[in-house]
Amino acid sequence: MKIGIIGIGEIGGTLAARWSRNGHSLRVANSRGPEAARAFADGIGATATDVVGAVEEAEVVLLSMPFPAVTSLPKGLFDRAERDVVIIDTANYYPDIRDPRIAEIDAGIPESVWVSRQLGRTIFKAFNSIMFHALSNLGSPQGAPDRLALPVAGDDARGKQVVMDLVNETGFDPVDGGRLEDSWRQQPSTPAYCCDYDAARTRQGLEAAVKGRAETVRDTLWRERYMALFADKPAYADVHPRVIALNRSLNPL
Incomplete structure (x- = not known):
């Protein structure tokens, strides 16, 4: 499969390396x-390009940038894409911590619906509800007991299946998260977000989400306690279980 990846940080870079090893053609x-991406691309057997090159002729495009960066993409970028390209959004909105406030989202528009409107294309929300350590280290073969799961939200059945297949081959059970309008159920501080659950518990977490509650949790209890976990600059592997425990405690199932 021809996959373009825009953003090769922790999440995008991890997925790029995994999918390249699995035999996909990566830009x-x-x-x-391109020059800034070349060393990384050469290291995983991919091709370094610019954002236009990542989109042209791609069957799948992964957007893995800081949330507001979607507005800095070239206008009409996806006019160059295939009509049925599958666009995956991995980003999360963290206002006042990392991101500027976006009035439409604060008023209740799901994050990925807002992204879809910026791009003028239908998209899929996936790989946003897992921490880097888990994505890199905790995947397991299909059928393994207690395999971690990831929700996928989107409106097109064919495209959703493509994304769910990619989730599966990355080492996680895909869970149907509903339509893109439902993707608020997997946004930060919801019961299905970064809790390292299996498929059954992930479905339970999606169902348990309460509209509007996550934003309050994110901006109060979660923010204070999360920042405290990183105060002494711990190693990622050491802090990961503490973050998972925090997330579960704020949204007990």
């Missing part, structure tokens, strides 16, 4: 141009 880009 990777970041905000600084």
Whole structure:
């Protein structure tokens, strides 16, 4: 499969390396141009390009940038894409911590619906509800007991199946998260977000989400306690279980 990846940080870079090993044809880009992506691309057997090259002729495009960066993409970028390209959004909105406030989202529009409107294309929300350590280290073969699961939200059945197949081959059970309008159920501080659950518990978490509650949790209890976990700059592997425990405690199932 021809996959373009825009953003090769922790999440995008991990997925790029995994999918390249699985035999997909990868073009990777970041905000600084092809030369800045070349060393990474060469290391995983991919092709370094710019954002236009990542989109053209791609069957799948993964957007893995800081959330507001979607507005800095070239206008009409996806006019160059195939009509049925599958666009995956991995980003999360963290206002006042990392991101500027976006009035439409604060008023209740799901994050990925807002992204879809910026791009003028239908998209899929996936790979946003897992931490880097788990994505890199905790995948397991299909059928393994207690295999972690990831929700996928989107409106097109064919495209959703493509994304769910990619989730599966990455080492996680895909869970249907409903339509893109339902993707608020897997946004930060919801019961299905970054809790390292199996498929059954992930479905339970999606169903348990309460509209509007996650934003309050995110901006109060979660923010204070999360920042405290990183105060002494712990190693990622050490802090990961503490973050998972925090997330579960704020949304007990």
